[in-house]
Structure formats: structure tokens, C-alpha cells
Amino acid sequence: MHYTSESIETVVELFTSLPSIGRKTAQRLTFYLLRQPRETVDKFSSALQDLKNNVRFCSHCFNFTEQDPCVICTSQKRDKSTICVVEDPNDVLAIEKTGEYKGLYHVLHGALNPLDGIGPNDLKIKELIARLNTDVQEIILALNPNVEGEVTTQYLAKITSQLDIKTTRIARGIPIGSDLELADEATLSRALEGRIQL
Amino acid sequence: MHYTSESIETVVELFTSLPSIGRKTAQRLTFYLLRQPRETVDKFSSALQDLKNNVRFCSHCFNFTEQDPCVICTSQKRDKSTICVVEDPNDVLAIEKTGEYKGLYHVLHGALNPLDGIGPNDLKIKELIARLNTDVQEIILALNPNVEGEVTTQYLAKITSQLDIKTTRIARGIPIGSDLELADEATLSRALEGRIQL
Numbered sequence: 001m002h003y004t005s006e007s008i009e010t011v012v013e014l015f016t017s018l019p020s021i022g023r024k025t026a027q028r029l030t031f032y033l034l035r036q037p038r039e040t041v042d043k044f045s046s047a048l049q050d051l052k053n054n055v056r057f058c059s060h061c062f063n064f065t066e067q068d069p070c071v072i073c074t075s076q077k078r079d080k081s082t083i084c085v086v087e088d089p090n091d092v093l094a095i096e097k098t099g100e101y102k103g104l105y106h107v108l109h110g111a112l113n114p115l116d117g118i119g120p121n122d123l124k125i126k127e128l129i130a131r132l133n134t135d136v137q138e139i140i141l142a143l144n145p146n147v148e149g150e151v152t153t154q155y156l157a158k159i160t161s162q163l164d165i166k167t168t169r170i171a172r173g174i175p176i177g178s179d180l181e182l183a184d185e186a187t188l189s190r191a192l193e194g195r196i197q198l
Numbered sequence: 199m200h201y202t203s204e205s206i207e208t209v210v211e212l213f214t215s216l217p218s219i220g221r222k223t224a225q226r227l228t229f230y231l232l233r234q235p236r237e238t239v240d241k242f243s244s245a246l247q248d249l250k251n252n253v254r255f256c257s258h259c260f261n262f263t264e265q266d267p268c269v270i271c272t273s274q275k276r277d278k279s280t281i282c283v284v285e286d287p288n289d290v291l292a293i294e295k296t297g298e299y300k301g302l303y304h305v306l307h308g309a310l311n312p313l314d315g316i317g318p319n320d321l322k323i324k325e326l327i328a329r330l331n332t333d334v335q336e337i338i339l340a341l342n343p344n345v346e347g348e349v350t351t352q353y354l355a356k357i358t359s360q361l362d363i364k365t366t367r368i369a370r371g372i373p374i375g376s377d378l379e380l381a382d383e384a385t386l387s388r389a390l391e392g393r394i395q396l
Contacts, residue, residue, distance in 0.1 A: 005264045007252040010245045018227050029216050031287055033246065034253060034262060041250045047208045048243040051228070052236050054205040064232060066203045089229055 008034070060131065062107040062124045064089050072105060079103045081137040085128065085156065087111050087144055095142065103140070106131065111148035112155055120155065128156075132163055141169040206232070258329065260305040260322045262287050270303060277301045279335040283326065283354065285309050285342055293340065301338070304329065309346035310353055318353065326354075330361055339367040 008030055015026035033041055057063070058070035065071070072078060072092075082103030086092055092105050108123040120126075132139075139160050143149035153169055160167040173191035174183050183191070206228055213224035231239055255261070256268035263269070270276055270290075280301030284290055290303050306321040318324075330337075337358050341347035351367055358365040371389035372381050381389070 005253050005262055007245070007248040007264060008262060011249050014242050014245055019230050020223060020226065025218060027288055027291065028218065030249070031262075032217050033249060038250050041246050044212050045243045045246040047205070047212055048231065048239050048246075050205040051209050051231060052239045055203050055232060064203055064206060064229075066205060090225055093225065 061105045062109060062127065063092050063105060077102070080135055082140065083128075083131065083136055083138075084140040084142050086142050087149065087152075091142065103138075108143075108152070111143060111152040113148045113151075123152075125156070125159075129159065129163075132160070132165060137166060139165055139167045141167065143169075145172050259303045260307060260325065261290050261303060275300070278333055280338060281326075281329065281334055281336075282338040282340050284340050285347065285350075289340065301336075306341075306350070309341060309350040311346045311349075321350075323354070323357075327357065327361075330358070330363060335364060337363055337365045339365065341367075343370050 011030045011033070012023070012026045015021050015029050016023050021029070033044070054066050055064050056066075056068060058065040058068055058073055060069045060073040063070055063072070067074075079102045083106050084095065084101060084103055085106045085108060086095070087108055087110060089107055092107065095101050095105075106124065106128045108125065108128070110118055110123050112118060112120065112123070139156070141153045141156055143153050157167050157169075171194050172187065173194055174180060174187065180188075209228045209231070210221070210224045213219050213227050214221050219227070231242070252264045253262050254264075254266060256263040256266055256271055258267045258271040261268055261270070265272075277300045281304050282293065282299060282301055283304045283306060284293070285306055285308060287305055290305060293299050293303075304322065304326045306323065306326070308316055308321050310316060310318065310321070337354070339351045339354055341351050355365050355367075369392050370385065371392055372378060372385065378386075
């Protein structure tokens with residue numbers, strides 16, 4: 001479909017290239033922006049520039065940050081003896097939201113996936129191993145509950161057991177607010193397996 | 199939720215301000231852009247600038263355009279005796295996609311909605327009336343099939359009948375590929391009402 005404007009077409013195509021945005025949504029977003037005052041669009045445009053200019057990886061935990069090391073890695077309030085290993089920066093946000101965790105993080109930027117050719121060298125695994133000094137007393141593996149996350153968990157657990165560091169994984173079970181009869185067999189069997197004494 | 203980066207937070211908030219984008223999607227889009235090469239983000243940023251700099255309203259049909267009058271209004275191939283009236287520029291795209299319509303358009307930029315305080319002066323209605331010279335032989339009303347579209351259709355039909363111009367509306371009925379038993383009563387009764395002889 002050709003637009004009467006090249007500039008509209010370009011923005012629609014760029015929006016369409018983003019994950020989970022289809023062509024219809026891209027059109028709607030573009031037309032919405034066209035109706036906004038110039039300041040809004042200018043703000044958007046320069047915010048994208050700032051994003052690329054200001055944000056880098058923390059050289060310790062590989063989360064996104066504006067200062068290196070990041071505020072979590074440098075905070076006096078965080079417990080430096082625990083490192084929680086996650087796949088993505090989004091996962092750090094999700095865990096921070098609980099307000100329960102006071103240790104440090106390590107972002108792998110993915111999970112092992114031999115079919116897609118993602119091996120240990122494509123993830124921040126050697127950077128994790130380099131952080132495992134005598135201060136670190138526990139590694140919490142908080143990877144996604146799917147095949148890739150499972151493979152990565154097993155791989156990391158093997159390394160940390162050789163280094164003799166206590167390694168745990170987050171519990172898999174029935175989500176809060178959900179219905180037992182709606183849980184799939186895999187989840188239910190993990191929930192039984194991981195039962196705790198009352 | 200606080201991010202460790204102000205620049206990330208700004209982009210997430212700007213994405214969240216767009217229609218149909220929630221906070222989780224906004225986060226995903228922002229992190230996706232962070233992973234892209236600088237050129238992609240630069241392209242996005244400057245495409246948004248171009249959008250505001252290059253695109254304006256066609257002074258004839260009020261569709262978005264880079265040249266005024268727009269390519270449809272100036273095309274020698276279009277039938278200047280028919281004007282199809284729509285609510286939004288998206289609707290022009292949708293009709294152009296059919297490849298069936300060869301006349302001109304007029305974009306109202308909304309529909310009458312007394313509850314939201316949108317009256318005739320908030321839409322491009324007087325601009326439409328100004329276009330109704332002797333060349334124009336038919337007005338096709340293609341507004342959305344809801345209360346606001348219906349009110350606007352009746353309002354415009356009254357004006358055009360006073361000006362003695364043939365006025366039609368697009369058919370309402372069962373959509374192609376859908377199931378008769380799934381159609382609601384209103385649609386089904388319009389489909390019966392609008393039956394044509396074979």
C-alpha cells in the first residue's frame with residue numbers, strides 16, 4: 001500500500017519493524033503523532049537520541065545504566081554476597097518491583113539456544129564467572145521457565161558447583177491468583193516437587 | 199517503578215502515551231531499541247522530525263500530504279465528479295486498498311459527537327460545502343457504522359439534499375467471510391433492509 005507521503009510511509013515502516021507492532025497499529029501510531037503538537041514529536045525524537053547517547057551497559061552486572069557501575073552495583077544498601085542471574089534487563093525491573101530482593105544482579109542478555117546458535121560465548125557468562133570472588137556466597141538463578149532457561153540453568157549450576165558456590169533457583173509452581181485446575185501438568189508436577197513443609 | 203536510567207524512563211513514558219501501548223509493551227519497545235545499532239535509532243529519530251516537517255493537510259481534501267494539493271486531488275486519472283467523505287486519513291487508505299474507487303476524498307477529521315462537544319465547526323464540514331461546485335455530481339458518505347457516524351451522515355445528508363446533490367452512503371451488512379449466525383441484530387436488520395435484487 002502506497003501512502004501519498006514518503007515521510008508517513010517511513011515512520012509506519014519503522015514502527016512496523018518494532019516487536020509486537022503490526023502494520024495497522026503502526027498506521028494508527030503514525031497518524032496519532034501527526035495530530036500531536038510539534039513539541040511532542042520533537043521530544044520523542046530527541047528522547048530516542050538521548051537513549052542511545054546516554055545509556056550503556058554496566059561493566060559489572062550488564063544491566064542498562066547511565067552511570068558505570070550502575071546505581072544497584074554501587075549502592076551501599078545492597079547485599080554484595082548474593083547475585084541474581086537473569087536473562088534480560090526487563091527481568092531486573094520485574095524483580096526490583098517486588099521490593100523483596102536486596103542483592104546484586106547479573107544480566108546474561110539471553111539464554112543458551114543451540115538451535116539458534118546461541119552458545120555460552122554469546123552470553124555474559126565469562127563475565128559472571130569473573131565476578132565470583134570470595135565475597136559472593138549465593139547465586140540465585142532466575143531464568144525463564146522454558147527449555148532455553150532450563151538448559152542455561154543447568155549449564156550455570158554445573159560451573160558454580162565446580163567453584164563450590166551455593167547456587168539456588170527461583171521456585172516454579174502455581175502462580176498466585178490462578179486456579180489449580182487450570183495449571184498445566186508440567187507446572188503442577190514442579191509445584192508438587194517443590195513443596196515445602198508447613 | 200524507577201529505572202536506573204532517566205533516558206530509558208523518558209522513552210518508556212513517551213511510548214506509553216501513544217494509543218494502544220501499555221507500560222509493558224513500552225518497556226519491551228524501549229529495550230528493543232536499546233539493542234539496535236545506532237543507525238536504526240537515528241533513522242527513527244529523524245523520521246519523526248521529517249514527519250512533522252514534511253507532512254501537512256491537503257487544502258482541498260484535508261488528507262495528510264507532502265505536496266499541496268495532494269496527489270489524489272491533482273491526479274488526472276481521478277473522477278472529479280465524485281467525493282467520498284470519510285472521518286480519518288486511515289479510512290482513505292482503507293478505501294484506496296480496494297482499488298475500486300476512482301473519485302476524490304474529503305476527510306472530516308472526526309465525527310459529530312455532542313456529548314464530547316464536537317460540533318460541525320470542529321470538523322472540515324464548511325470546507326466540504328465550499329467544494330460542492332457544479333462539477334460534483336455525487337457525495338458518497340463513508341462514515342463509521344456507529345452512533346457518531348450515523349449522526350454525522352444524517353447531518354451531511356440534510357445539507358447536501360438542500361444543495362440538490364446526489365448523496366449515497368456505503369452499504370451496511372454482513373461482512374464477507376463472516377457467519378450469518380454470528381451477526382448482531384442491528385447488522386442483520388441493516389442487511390435485510392439493504393437487500394438488492396438479483
